[in-house]
Amino acid sequence: MVVLAEESRPAYDRVALSSYVGEASEDDLALADDGFHADSLVELHLDDPAVAVDRDRRVVTTRKGRSVAYDELVLATGSVPFVPPVPGRDLDGVFVYRTLDDLDGLREAAEQATVGAGAGRRSGVVVGGGLLGLEAANALRRLGLSPHVVEMAPRLMPVQVDEPGGALLARLVSELGLRIHTGVSTSSIARDHRGGLTVTLSDGLELDASVVVFSAGIRPADGLAREVGLEVGERGGVLVDERCRTADEHVWAIGEVAAVRGRTYGLVAPGYAMAEVVAGRLAGDDAEGRFTEADMSTKLKLLGVDVASFGDAHASTPGALEVRLDDPVAGTYSKLVVSDDAQTLLGGVLVGDAANYETLRGFLGEKLPGDPMSLIAPAGDGAVGVGIDALPDGAQICSCNAVTKGALVHAITSGEAATVPQLKACTRAGTTCGSCVPTLGKVLASCGVEVSKALCEHFSQSRAELYEIVMATGLTTFSDILTEYGTGRGCDVCKPAVASMLATLAGGHVLDGEQATLQDTNDHFLANMQRNGTYSVVPRLPGGEVTGDGLIAIGEVARDFGLYTKITGGQRIDMFGARLDDLPAIWRRLVDAGFESGHAYGKALRTVKSCVGTDWCRYGVQDSVGLAVALELRYRGLRSPHKLKSGVSGCARECAEARSKDFGIIATETGWNLYVGGNGGFTPRHAELLASDLDTATLVRTIDRFLMFYVRTADRLQRTAPWIESLDGGIEHLHAVVMEDSLGICASLDAQMARHVRSYADEWAAVLDDDDKLARFTSFVNAPGTPDPTIEFVDHHGHRVPAGMKDGQPTDLGALGFDTSVPIAGPTIPVGAPA
């Protein structure tokens, strides 16, 4: 089998294309696994499209001049985006939205637009307000641009939704920052004097834009077929019968390029179904397969606004009745289309809340389990709702991959799958557009498989639930919480988790009373345990600033206590190898020199890294160091579900790497852009834009709320990125909570943060003033001052490190060409216990 591909990469998941501007990489989108590439029967030629077909000799010629003879030829050339003949459509900065290459270009242009002197918030224009146009607009938003959407029809998504649904949709997406222009077309695009683009609309409005994206529909890529005299449909597409065969018995067409009995399909599921029909026929295992009809249900993904449309959404079936429920206050619109006897579901439109989409879609063409109105009425209004249980086995849960409820239930009851990821792996449901994933969870639940959220064996609640409980009851000790809401005695999972909750709710020193027993060793001794049982010490250097005197003080401490010293990635200094018994003396010296705890040991705010900004840098547009110091001092000591890191860059060049932080701030000409959910580590993530061009007060208020909302609702050891992902509605939901107070909790979040800021006190200074707490810092209670005999150090290229490499051997620097007779840095530190 020979596969000729025009694109330079192997087949990828176009449906998930938009995730490529976010977290997904090219590899994540790959469709074929390694087995495909290793298969000796498959020959793949990338970047070499077919340019001619000789149907008589049965030979295909490629652009690179390759000739490939065939027995059977399958055309699967898809579609090309339709670009209306607008003057200026060929200018640089004008894109379509179809391939990974398109997105690479778009990303680069957006980056150029947001960098560069005088970068404020730049705009982008999307021509076309359909499903893809809205996805493209969301992509622009994620790339840091403000999107305009221009739609010729009087409403957005005209194919899928009706007039009232479209009106509500426009309102909801406007609230997300999209600017919508309906009922107008694009007259021209021109280069402006500053190098940007000006888009003129048919009503005379002029929009400034850094990029323009055309998403005005697609046309089947049927050029090749036309050239060789194969018949095409009225609106394009290679004409095929239900077997997907053209008039030439050796030529087939599938996917978007195929016009099955004259009709083309712009969705992935019908394409897969056609592929199966042809594969069955060519391989001979199903000579009877036919492509008859397709589920054209669609759901808008990614934008965070629920829109779904399925079946006969426009009630074009003769006699069809429409049942509508329009609630402008709640921001929801639902419509069901039913047969004339109101018994059978024919289609529907859901805007604002599409939670019932998958279940309702399962009833398409089926007898409804109740009065149609009761199915869309809000819960608690005498509504019956539609449960998974009511669905027939044949109901399709995943339309992308044609997986029925029956198939899922079988996978679960046969023991093949007990979790959503396992269901995805063994049935392929949920692996394409992802809109059915929530329903997969419901199917699992309806089969009695529960996904445990329990914190540990002592608490059946999740961390967020327990936090709610502690907040509501005002309980202040672990014992009371355990007695009332848990079982057993607790463990190393729930104890530190509750200690962290109590720290943000009840306050007080982390080593007060029973609290001390809950802490992990790092919090217990306010230092980070290293592999040989010694500790490392990190004083806070807000914003990474340090004076010469400060450096000398740190240097003297390191020298006098024999500590190994290293500069951290968070712009501080870490001193390793401190014995438990020495920690108080070390901190006495540091506190006297004006330092305080850096909380490197806690699940708490670590550092706010910064670049030098307007203080020194010629490109700086804001005082990044000043902001970093202020933020670090504001949030120091805040206990959280996991460590928190931050960064502030003084301009879009981003020297502080703020976007790799849990909350990162990048200066703009007029304020600050706030990004959230970044991290390095095992699964590196770039932070996403939460809000732009904020003044400093609004910025700080927004971060306050973001952090407190995270502290309250995240799981134990869940960094901000997976937490945001786990929120129903993702970052849009977060935006609504912290910017628009959609949950009505902002006053409480603000007050809680104000209390934290007010009550902050240096944990180390407090220990030094408290003899009881100081007494803990001994290796041996019956021999205070005796060093632990098991702790030994050795010299490693001039530095003092623990004896005994755990895994592997020290790097042999001699082998790397270094002269090991000379210490690499600094004088050799005497090895052994400090004097």
Place this chain on the structure above:
Amino acid sequence: MTAQADVRLHPAGTTAGAEAKDPRPDPGVPTTPEPADGWTPICPLERLQRERGVGALVGGEPVAVFRTHDDALYALHNVDPFSGASVLSRGIVGDLAGTPVVASPLFKQHFALDTGTAVEDPTVTVATYPVRVVDGTVEVGGA
């Protein structure tokens, strides 16, 4: 609290020799065991916080002494066999399925306080020691 309620004795066989306690090839620990019936005073009972441990030196060996919520006392060799570091006294105390345990602060394996057996790998055991309270002073024996 009364002294007799606090006494907790372990079968003699569970206190293995120093070599078995320290899994590192060369522990570098001075081993100066006291007579088998010797008891080493550790600290006043009040010094032990409930559900937490302290470190002590018993016959030159680092030992972790724990007091649980019910005022039972336990002693384990302080070296965590998984990391080779002398740290078990600094772990979090709690229970797993009803068994009192301490979690190693380094790689979080749990050790049963009464037998010294690792919950995650029952083939690994740390030595245990008898503990008693005499006139309000905690004592560890068997070193």
